[in-house]
Amino acid sequence: MKKFDLLVTGVGGQGVILASNIIGEVALAAGYDVKKTDTLGMAQRGGSVVSHVRLGRGVYSPLIKAGEVDIMLAFEKLEAARWSHYLHPGAVAVVNNYAQFPLSVNLGDETYPGDDEIVNILKRSTKRIYLIDATSRVEALGNLRTLNVFLLGCASVFLPLKIRVWQDIISQRVPPGVQKLNITAFNRGRKEMRRVYLRQSATEHGAGVVDTEDVRGGSRA
Amino acid sequence: MAEMIKLLSGNEALALGAYHAGVEVAAAYPGTPSTEILESIARFDDIYAEWSTNEKVAMEVALGASYAGVRALVSMKHVGLNVASDPFIAASTTGVGAGMVVVTADDPGMHSSQNEQDSRHYARLAKVPVLEPGDSQEAYELMAHAFDISEKFDTPVLVRLTTRLSHSKSVVKTDRERVVPDRTVGFQRDVAKRVMVPAYARLRHPAVEERLLKLATFAETMPLNQVLWGDRGLGVISSSVAYQYAREVLPRVSFLKLGMVYPLPENLIRYFAVQVDRLVVIEELDPFLEESIRAMGISVMGKEFIPRVGELNPDIIEDGLRRIGLLNEAVAPPGLKITPGLPKRPPLLCPGCPHAGFFFVISRLGKRSRTPKSRGKTAGETGLVITGDIGCYTLGAYPPLNAMDTCACMGASIGQALGMAKAGTSQRVVAVIGDSTFLHSGITPLVDAVYNGGNMTVVILDNGTTAMTGHQHHPGTGVSAQGKEARAVKLEDIVRGVGVDDVRVVSAFNIRDIRNALRSSLDSPGLSVIIVRGPCAVRAPKQARPRVINAEKCNQCQLCLLIGCPAIRREGERIYIDPASCVGDACGLCEQVCPQQAIAPQSGVAVPA
Numbered sequence: 001m002k003k004f005d006l007l008v009t010g011v012g013g014q015g016v017i018l019a020s021n022i023i024g025e026v027a028l029a030a031g032y033d034v035k036k037t038d039t040l041g042m043a044q045r046g047g048s049v050v051s052h053v054r055l056g057r058g059v060y061s062p063l064i065k066a067g068e069v070d071i072m073l074a075f076e077k078l079e080a081a082r083w084s085h086y087l088h089p090g091a092v093a094v095v096n097n098y099a100q101f102p103l104s105v106n107l108g109d110e111t112y113p114g115d116d117e118i119v120n121i122l123k124r125s126t127k128r129i130y131l132i133d134a135t136s137r138v139e140a141l142g143n144l145r146t147l148n149v150f151l152l153g154c155a156s157v158f159l160p161l162k163i164r165v166w167q168d169i170i171s172q173r174v175p176p177g178v179q180k181l182n183i184t185a186f187n188r189g190r191k192e193m194r195r196v197y198l199r200q201s202a203t204e205h206g207a208g209v210v211d212t213e214d215v216r217g218g219s220r221a
Numbered sequence: 222m223a224e225m226i227k228l229l230s231g232n233e234a235l236a237l238g239a240y241h242a243g244v245e246v247a248a249a250y251p252g253t254p255s256t257e258i259l260e261s262i263a264r265f266d267d268i269y270a271e272w273s274t275n276e277k278v279a280m281e282v283a284l285g286a287s288y289a290g291v292r293a294l295v296s297m298k299h300v301g302l303n304v305a306s307d308p309f310i311a312a313s314t315t316g317v318g319a320g321m322v323v324v325t326a327d328d329p330g331m332h333s334s335q336n337e338q339d340s341r342h343y344a345r346l347a348k349v350p351v352l353e354p355g356d357s358q359e360a361y362e363l364m365a366h367a368f369d370i371s372e373k374f375d376t377p378v379l380v381r382l383t384t385r386l387s388h389s390k391s392v393v394k395t396d397r398e399r400v401v402p403d404r405t406v407g408f409q410r411d412v413a414k415r416v417m418v419p420a421y422a423r424l425r426h427p428a429v430e431e432r433l434l435k436l437a438t439f440a441e442t443m444p445l446n447q448v449l450w451g452d453r454g455l456g457v458i459s460s461s462v463a464y465q466y467a468r469e470v471l472p473r474v475s476f477l478k479l480g481m482v483y484p485l486p487e488n489l490i491r492y493f494a495v496q497v498d499r500l501v502v503i504e505e506l507d508p509f510l511e512e513s514i515r516a517m518g519i520s521v522m523g524k525e526f527i528p529r530v531g532e533l534n535p536d537i538i539e540d541g542l543r544r545i546g547l548l549n550e551a552v553a554p555p556g557l558k559i560t561p562g563l564p565k566r567p568p569l570l571c572p573g574c575p576h577a578g579f580f581f582v583i584s585r586l587g588k589r590s591r592t593p594k595s596r597g598k599t600a601g602e603t604g605l606v607i608t609g610d611i612g613c614y615t616l617g618a619y620p621p622l623n624a625m626d627t628c629a630c631m632g633a634s635i636g637q638a639l640g641m642a643k644a645g646t647s648q649r650v651v652a653v654i655g656d657s658t659f660l661h662s663g664i665t666p667l668v669d670a671v672y673n674g675g676n677m678t679v680v681i682l683d684n685g686t687t688a689m690t691g692h693q694h695h696p697g698t699g700v701s702a703q704g705k706e707a708r709a710v711k712l713e714d715i716v717r718g719v720g721v722d723d724v725r726v727v728s729a730f731n732i733r734d735i736r737n738a739l740r741s742s743l744d745s746p747g748l749s750v751i752i753v754r755g756p757c758a759v760r761a762p763k764q765a766r767p768r769v770i771n772a773e774k775c776n777q778c779q780l781c782l783l784i785g786c787p788a789i790r791r792e793g794e795r796i797y798i799d800p801a802s803c804v805g806d807a808c809g810l811c812e813q814v815c816p817q818q819a820i821a822p823q824s825g826v827a828v829p830a
Contacts, residue, residue, distance in 0.1 A: 105564050108791070
């Protein structure tokens with residue numbers, strides 16, 4: 001049983017906590033020991049949020065050590081850059097290509113980093129960076145609230161967990177009435193991740209190799 | 222009952238453990254990170270659970286239930302135990318009836334708190350046993366021990382969590398069912414044990430001291446204190462989540478893992494200490510274990526390499542061990558650090574927040590906020606002191622609002638304001654407090670201000686909920702912790718009832734009314750209270766017609782940005798409103814603020830759900 005340390009990050013209100021809860025429950029159903037923990041500020045909305053999810057045979061610390069994250073799932077670009085020092089050199093970074101300006105940027109007190117700067121920060125940690133236009137894809141699907149489940153679809157490509165279990169747990173955890181929409185978002189997320197992955201692998205040598213079985217959607221769990 | 226395997230937070234697991242241990246009355250006041258304990262337990266409808274007005278009352282409710290013969294639980298955050306310390310120590314003195322467990326959740330790292338206290342020190346002060354779980358499974362199992370110890374030794378038992386334990390989810394296996402101890406409910410009169418007049422209290426003190434000695438003997442063999450032998454070159458004594466971090470970093474050494482951290486098992490510690498070459502204590506915050514162990518005459522290291530400030534994590538422990546030469550097999554990885562200079566993203570008032578309008582007005586009146594374009598000009602005389610309190614509205618202290626000058630503890634705003642007014646400060650003093658906080662501990666200082674004649678303005682920001690901790694009910698909402706209809710306490714009735722004559726109630730979304738009420742209060746001597754009322758934006762149903770900025774009318778004065786609304790955004794010189802975030806008709810503050818009348822409802826466009 002391989003260990004997986006995942007970092008899920010974004011902005012309060014984007015659905016980071018629910019996403020990391022779902023990862024934990026899917027992994028539990030697959031027989032992993034699981035610990036997951038969130039770090040979030042005081043208020044309901046708008047602050048920086050980060051969840052640590054640890055899967056393995058036996059997990060002690062709920063917090064991941066810096067430099068040991070296997071997969072980062074970032075709902076927002078600046079937050080991806082903020083936590084990039086947690087990634088190990090072979091880690092996968094799935095980053096929503098979306099910027100949400102902090103208030104200080106709106107007020108002109110601070111400057112939001114450019115795309116090149118963000119990618120360069122991430123590149124110090126890993127080469128396996130996948131920028132996904134998740135927010136615009138999800139908007140096209142008709143409900144921005146499925147962003148977290150769409151991104152779970154992206155992350156699922158890199159995890160040996162059964163699709164059926166993902167779909168079951170997602171159906172249990174999202175509000176009734178939007179289950180179908182969320183399953184569609186999950187499947188679209190998987191599809192989009194595979195598309196981006198294959199395009200990037202074709203153009204970038206040494207971009208790191210994911211088990212092709214995972215990429216095709218197979219499962220070893 | 223079939224075995225159940227679930228992913229539970231420490232708070233959820235602890236609540237389930239208490240339920241299975243037969244708790245029948247539970248009381249709490251919300252406080253991060255402890256809130257979900259009562260929320261979880263309130264879902265069981267075969268027990269009584271309440272949100273109390275504050276932690277002191279919650280402690281007294283639990284003590285009364287315990288006296289009456291049922292197992293009782295009271296939970297709070299660390300600073301809540303400060304509020305409840307009087308009845309807590311009284312409970313220790315009188316002893317209990319049925320089992321009474323007090324849960325307090327510390328907040329190392331101050332994720333959502335005003336201080337970083339180590340509540341284990343209350344053990345010595347109150348002379349009660351303290352248990353600490355290391356994960357959710359242990360939190361679940363420990364509750365049965367806690368109630369048993371409480372009854373066996375006639376003492377309240379303190380269970381100490383931390384944010385990391387409360388809010389981490391881990392796997393919990395349960396194979397127990399709820400067992401309620403069979404006993405006749407009813408208060409047994411026992412004046413010498415329940416009425417703490419000095420003559421009887423003097424009899425109790427030796428009983429409490431004797432109890433501590435018995436508990437120390439019990440600690441030697443109790444199953445929550447465990448020796449886990451590994452390499453005996455190094456022995457680690459640890460507890461709580463610090464044990465998990467230490468085990469992660471030192472998977473092969475020997476551990477003495479303490480589940481009961483007060484009183485300590487001295488013989489067990491000596492036995493462990495002599496069998497290892499070097500002994501260290503790894504604990505979060507204060508050297509609580511370390512100092513006691515050193516006082517036993519045992520040579521031990523701890524805070525020489527583990528910081529006493531902030532939350533621990535495996536990286537910090539690894540660094541510390543490396544510094545004192547106890548971790549040399551692995552060379553430190555080059556270790557990237559967090560990239561400096563990235564914009565921070567602190568928590569914000571939400572779009573549509575009912576606190577924003579008031580803060581905007583007082584910030585403008587007090588000349589505390591300036592548009593980016595007027596920066597560099599000299600700051601105006603503020604003319605106001607704004608004492609603050611604990612809640613979402615504490616965020617009003619941050620730019621662009623800059624509208625809070627103090628924040629100490631629950632209910633402090635009003636007493637502080639009175640003190641400043643009595644000190645003769647030339648500025649008008651305004652106390653700002655939320656509805657739940659006012660009910661928690663704002664009423665008595667308001668009575669004080671009436672009684673002693675304070676010249677000051679008290680503003681109660683009434684959003685109809687305990688918002689910051691996740692929208693718990695309180696006496697003003699008319700609904701109980703278990704979702705039952707309750708009698709709603711009216712804030713204006715309380716305020717008038719204690720003798721305030723000048724009371725105004727204004728809508729949180731009407732800038733003109735807020736400004737008029739505030740101006741009039743600031744200009745008149747004496748005590749006045751303004752209740753600014755509007756529902757919390759997170760709970761209010763989202764309403765149609767988000768506001769839009771007409772680019773032709775907008776002259777980029779940026780005044781709307783000073784509301785601090787996250788939906789109002791800037792891209793270069795263009796100011797726009799994010800239609801997905803704007804709450805529309807439910808708010809409309811920006812429309813009222815704009816001097817150019819450039820902001821208007823977007824007609825005929827529905828907001829996405």
